[in-house]
Amino acid sequence: MPSALIVSTVEYATKFSAILGEVGYGHITQAYSGIEARQLIGEQEFALLIINAPLVDEYGQDLAIYAAEHTTMSVLMLVRSDICEAVEEKVEDYGVVVMSKPISQEGIFKTLKAMYANHNRMNNIIQSNRRLQDKLEELKLVDRAKCILIALEGMSEEEAHRYIEKNAMDMRMSKKQVAQKIISIKQHD
DSSP: OOOEEEESOHHHHHHHHHHHHHHTOOOEEEESSHHHHHHHHHHSOOSEEEEESSOSSSOSHHHHHHHHHHOSOEEEEEEEGGGHHHHHHHHGGGTOEEEEESOOHHHHHHHHHHHHHHHHHHHHHHHHHHHHHHHHHHHHHHHHHHHHHHHHHOOOHHHHHHHHHHHHHHTTOOHHHHHHHHHHHHHHO
16 A cells, blocks of 8 residues: 655644545655655655645745655645645646645545546556566666677577577576576676
């Protein structure tokens, strides 16, 4: 279950904790200041940051921008209605969602549900990207190992490719592991 960080007074944090639990967020952490929130963001990974502005040490928009730039978490700012548009203009380019206070229970619930869905979608994209990066790294290593086999062993590309595949099957290793082994052995020769 994704976790959330609430930067607010105790009364708002309690209210949001109950709603976050209904939406699907598991662990909920509370901070009281921007400094404390930045420290927690550096130590833990959160899926969602809720900032109930103003904070005790700053308004909160700098914290929102910081979190949006340095993490993959969704960021929600709650601000007074008279300055909502001004705050939106400053943070919207960073993907920060801004809502004006007071907020209805239904409004916050729907917003948090949408942010939860977006977090899941973003997480799937990140995982897919990691898998593609791993595959690309494997292809680079295998190509490097093939080049070594071609240059030092006089194999053709097809022979080098088959050699790596056969060794991977015979040794019950991945092609990446076989390629790393070939590269390591040839570098020490």
